[in-house]
Structures are given as structure tokens and as C-alpha cells.
Amino acid sequence: MIERDDELGQALGELPVPDHGPGFWDRVQRAGEPPSAAGPTAGSSPGATRLDGHGHGGGGDGGGVEGDRSVVASGSSRRRPYPRWVALAAAVLVVVAGAGVVLRLAGDDGDGVVTVAGRGTEEGPPSRVGRAEDDAGAAAPSGTTGAGDEGEAPPGAGGFDVTTVTGAKPLGPGLAVGALPAADGTATVLVRDLLPGGGTGCEGAPLEGLLVLHADGTSTPVLAADGSPIANGADVVPAPGGDRVAVTSECEGFLTQLLVGRVGPDGVPTELEVVAGYPTGGETPVADAPALGEVPSVAWSADGSRLLVVELDGEGEPGPSVWSYDPATGRWSQEPAAPDDVLAAVVRADGSLAAITEDDVVVGGQVQPRDGATGLALAPDGQRVAVFGSNGLRLLGDEVVVALADQGPVLDARFLPDGGALLYTTLAGDDVELRVLPLPTDLNGEAGSTALGTSRWGWIRPLPDSSGVLVTVDGASDGDGYFRPAVERWDFARTG
Amino acid sequence: MTRSDQELVDAASAGDGSAFGELVRRHDRMLRALAFQMLGSREAMDDALQDAYVKAHRALAGFRGEASVGSWLYGITYRTCLDHLRAARRRPTTPLDDGHQARVADPRDRPGGVEDRLRLQAALDGLSAEHRAVVLAIDVAGLSYDEVSEQFGLARGTVASRLNRAREALRVALSAAGDTKGRP
Numbered sequence: 001m002i003e004r005d006d007e008l009g010q011a012l013g014e015l016p017v018p019d020h021g022p023g024f025w026d027r028v029q030r031a032g033e034p035p036s037a038a039g040p041t042a043g044s045s046p047g048a049t050r051l052d053g054h055g056h057g058g059g060g061d062g063g064g065v066e067g068d069r070s071v072v073a074s075g076s077s078r079r080r081p082y083p084r085w086v087a088l089a090a091a092v093l094v095v096v097a098g099a100g101v102v103l104r105l106a107g108d109d110g111d112g113v114v115t116v117a118g119r120g121t122e123e124g125p126p127s128r129v130g131r132a133e134d135d136a137g138a139a140a141p142s143g144t145t146g147a148g149d150e151g152e153a154p155p156g157a158g159g160f161d162v163t164t165v166t167g168a169k170p171l172g173p174g175l176a177v178g179a180l181p182a183a184d185g186t187a188t189v190l191v192r193d194l195l196p197g198g199g200t201g202c203e204g205a206p207l208e209g210l211l212v213l214h215a216d217g218t219s220t221p222v223l224a225a226d227g228s229p230i231a232n233g234a235d236v237v238p239a240p241g242g243d244r245v246a247v248t249s250e251c252e253g254f255l256t257q258l259l260v261g262r263v264g265p266d267g268v269p270t271e272l273e274v275v276a277g278y279p280t281g282g283e284t285p286v287a288d289a290p291a292l293g294e295v296p297s298v299a300w301s302a303d304g305s306r307l308l309v310v311e312l313d314g315e316g317e318p319g320p321s322v323w324s325y326d327p328a329t330g331r332w333s334q335e336p337a338a339p340d341d342v343l344a345a346v347v348r349a350d351g352s353l354a355a356i357t358e359d360d361v362v363v364g365g366q367v368q369p370r371d372g373a374t375g376l377a378l379a380p381d382g383q384r385v386a387v388f389g390s391n392g393l394r395l396l397g398d399e400v401v402v403a404l405a406d407q408g409p410v411l412d413a414r415f416l417p418d419g420g421a422l423l424y425t426t427l428a429g430d431d432v433e434l435r436v437l438p439l440p441t442d443l444n445g446e447a448g449s450t451a452l453g454t455s456r457w458g459w460i461r462p463l464p465d466s467s468g469v470l471v472t473v474d475g476a477s478d479g480d481g482y483f484r485p486a487v488e489r490w491d492f493a494r495t496g
Numbered sequence: 497m498t499r500s501d502q503e504l505v506d507a508a509s510a511g512d513g514s515a516f517g518e519l520v521r522r523h524d525r526m527l528r529a530l531a532f533q534m535l536g537s538r539e540a541m542d543d544a545l546q547d548a549y550v551k552a553h554r555a556l557a558g559f560r561g562e563a564s565v566g567s568w569l570y571g572i573t574y575r576t577c578l579d580h581l582r583a584a585r586r587r588p589t590t591p592l593d594d595g596h597q598a599r600v601a602d603p604r605d606r607p608g609g610v611e612d613r614l615r616l617q618a619a620l621d622g623l624s625a626e627h628r629a630v631v632l633a634i635d636v637a638g639l640s641y642d643e644v645s646e647q648f649g650l651a652r653g654t655v656a657s658r659l660n661r662a663r664e665a666l667r668v669a670l671s672a673a674g675d676t677k678g679r680p
Contacts (some may be wrong), residue, residue, distance in 0.1 A: 003636075004638060005663060008631070008637050009634050009635035009638075011666075011670055012616070012635060012666070013529075014613065015533075015617055015620070016613075016614060017525065017528050018528070018532060018538040018543055020528070020541075021538055021539065024542050024546065027542075027546055028549050028632065174657075175654060206622070232594075450584055470511065488593055
């Protein structure tokens, strides 16, 4: 349990905080007025909800009058209208945060998975880390099972057991941003941490670089092809098959570099070339690349031949856009058929997009209500898509294949590379439960999932040969009050 | 009689406009501190809080009481400040440095411990806005670890890492301040 630092809190609390400027409360009131009720007496408009504070606690108005201390906040903002997605995101956030899932409109994870909830960035996976403060070792699975509490797996789907869980120890400092398997079967964790050489990074903060923590506790810095460090590495997005990787870096939520390279046998990204954004130390962005700003999702196609990037709009700019990068040619193109208000997207094998928008889930020509969806996972066949979020999981093809809506929030979902199952995590108290949905080819909506065990929260990263999954934990206590990334490897035995 | 936060929420949801005003004013000082330290100027603080309060009012109907009102408002303010930081980055004509300059000057306005406050403020300025927000939330506002995790949309480990890093930097500044206290 982390305790408040009273001494530090008192010192910080003594730093000066200015009062509001003149007329602040009046502006708040006007900002919340319906446009038709504008004016200094709008707060008395019929039907309006008047916000009349009476000075309990808070700071002064800096000269405001009594009328300043009221606000009408029942209509649309007059002063600064928001894009619809912002309002929607706020609404979704409020709703889902109550369910124990925390959302932020940004993020991508890789392996064909993109999310608009939480992010596989510094913030870690899209949910809480269970029991991270309790002990140094990661929690063991609750047991192995071939048949979970959601019912038996469909005949012929095969059963899953977890045979071993290895590597459950805190590795080293840093904020986990991903995991990659090494050729020898060990797992590596990619972290952001301060670099030994120091330097200034984002917004004047100390420079944080991207490093790989190996199973033996050693670390290797991840470098661009020109030898420069990856500052503020945000996401590591391995392509299906594991040979290619995309790496993003960002500052205050804005992309500064998108790099594409390969994964070495030691699990370290290598040959990373900047394909969008700014070369390290450079002031001129990469030529013939889109000027990417706020990028909520980066995802590979199932065959690894295309990298799809969603960029959100900014103030006064047109809506979100979807860009496609071809690593073979180095060319960028804009997706002409991207749905409006797209938040996350993957490209399917037939070239159509599967996307989460403000209001909908769009898979090819199929449009469904968004219904809390915050993440997409593309199946190895390149056509089916798992859509997951606060209201469970849907497996969509050209029609609904499976809908599992009775399990509460689904935090992460990944297909095994061989297409034999979909792995996903749900909340289980302070921990998460790893579940598996075996995938026969002819699912008809009757499928059942099974529970493999519980652990702390982590990303799930199936191994390339589908023999297991990496569970990456961002924040296992090392016993000294510090939190170290850790990775577990869960090996499967599959029967039937 | 002073109404509780939840009573104010209930009253505001039922159409008592004054209740919401009372509610936000009750937490306004804490939220001003967060917004000011994240954004660096009074103008930016006011802009963000204006948006945050309107958002909070609109979201009131969805507030179910799973979180405390204070942490809920804190989370809304935090995210709104991040939005404003990002928007500011798209507008190079309004550099954030303006705010930092103004902020560094502010501690001089208070008597006693000026150098200490400057040192602490400088250390705080050396952190990213996200790190500042986490340490302020836990050590100043008194939010719990879980509240910060849920309201900021951060994994627990990330909260812990940010808090550790921020505290390390700030404790160095505090320690340096303590070292100078005995000097003539």
C-alpha cells in the first residue's frame, strides 16, 4: 500500500495557487448555456439548470460579482464546442470507470490489436494492475482447466491447460510498454526508463529511452538505425509472425516518431528506421510521410504487409484520418474509405477496414452499435475481428459470429497465431482472469469460453508458435517499495 | 447545515442548480492547484477548469457514487488539462514556457522559505505534467492509489512508477532545502 508522503505533501501544498481570474464563474456559466439562452441573465432562462455556488471553500473570483458565481451547464458549450468524440469519450469514461476499467482515448497494442481504452504506452495496459503492491512474485494461475465456468468448449475445439508459468519476478526499473519473445523462448519486456547518459526529453523532463529487459535482468537499449535512442518510446507493435515491429514515441500524447524495423533473435527491436515524424535531433519531418499528431492506434495487417495508423483531428481541423504504410516500398497512402469519426482501425485481408468509431463498430459493410467497444483484435485469417470493451466481447466476421456479453469488461484480447483460439482477460476482483475461447471454423454463436487462471493484470502476448502466452505486468513490487515490470510465460497443453 | 458531497450530487441531479455550484466550489482549491501546476499559468488554469466544470455538470447524471466526488472531479480536471496541453502543442504561438516563467515567479510572493519554494517549484517544473499530476493527487489532494489509478486511467504500476519518480526528484529538492536551513 502506498502511503501519502505528509512532508512532501505539506511542502507542495504550500506552493502558491492563484485565484481564478476576474469573471471566471461568469464564463463557466456562459459556457454551459444553451446557445439560445446567451446573455448575462441566461441563468434564469426557463428550463435551465442554474449553478449558484455560495462560496463554500474555493478561491475567490478575483473581483467577480455575485452574478459570476452561477453557471448554467445544461446545454452545449457556446464558447468552445468539442468534437463529438470528446464528449462521447468522456461519457464512456465515466460509465466504464465505474466498472473498474479506466479509459483513455488513445492506445494501441499490436499483434493486430488496437484499443481506444487505456493504452499500451506509458500508461500500461488498459486496466488496473492487480495486487501489484502485495508481493514480489506474480500471482500464480488459479489452476489449470480445460473447461471453465462458461461451459464446455465446442466439440472439436480442443481443450486448453496451462502447464507451467515461468518468469514471475520483477525484472528491473522502468515502465513496461510491451513484451516480445526471444528466440530462445525467454520473454523480454520493453520499458521506458531514464537513460544513463541523461539528457532532456519531452517538455523539459529527463530523457526517457526505450530499453529491453531480458529474463536474466540485464537490459539493452533500443536504438534507431542511426544509433540514436528512442526517446519516450510509447508503443511497441509487433507484426504477426513477429519479424517486423513498429515503435512509436510521443510527447504529451503527440507522436514524435514512428519507426519500423525488425525483431532480433534476442527479442530486441533492430534496424529501426523513422518512417514518420522527426528523426532524432532533426527539425525537419520525414519527407513524403503524413504529419501525424495524436495517434490512437497503430496496427499491422494480418500478413504484416501494411501498417495502419489512425490520426485524430485537432481543433479546427478535419476529422480523423487513416493512413497506410507499406514497409516494402516505404510509401504512405491515405485510406479513402475510412469511416467517419474513426477511433481505431485494422485492415482486413480483403482490404476493407474494421473500425471503432464514436458510435459504431464497422466491419466491412456491417455496422453495429459501439456498445462500449474499446479494442479490436484481428484474427490470423485477416477477416474476423474480436471487438471488446466494457460490455464484453464480440467476434465479428461478415456477420456476428459470437457475442459474449455476460462477462463484464473485457480488458484485452488476442488471437493465437495459429487461429485456434482467442485469449482474453476479464476482471476478477483486483486481479484479472485469463480466458480462452477455442475457435473451430464453424462457430455459430454457441461457443463457450474457459478460464485458464488468474493473475495480476498484464498485456497478453501469444507466442508466435501458439504454445503459450506472455503476460506482462507493469508494476510488481520488488519488496522495497519500488515497482518493477515483470513478465510471466504461460505454456499451454492443448488436447482434443 | 452542511450537505455532504453525495447530497449535493443528488440535489444537483434533481435540478438544484445551486448544489452543483456549492459542490465545485468545495473542491475548487484542490482543482486549481492541479490545473495550475499542470498548465503553468492562471489563464490556462481557468480555461481548463471552465471546461472541466462544464464537463462535470454534464456528466453528473452518470455519476454513480463508486468514486468519491473529489476524486471524480480530480479525474475530469486531469484529463481536461491533458487535452489543453495537447491543444497547446498544436498552437505554437502560445508556448507553454510563458506559463512556466510566470509560475517560477509566484513563490516570491509569499514570505518565508522563498528559496525552498523556488527549489521545490523548479523540481516540480522539471517533471512532466503527468508526473506532477500523480504526486499532487496523492501527496497533496490525498487521493488513494486506487482512486488515481481509476480516475486518471492509469495502470496501478504506472501510478506507482510515476509517483516514485516524482517523489525522488522532489525529495532531492526538499533535502537540499533542509541542508540550507542551518546556514547563516
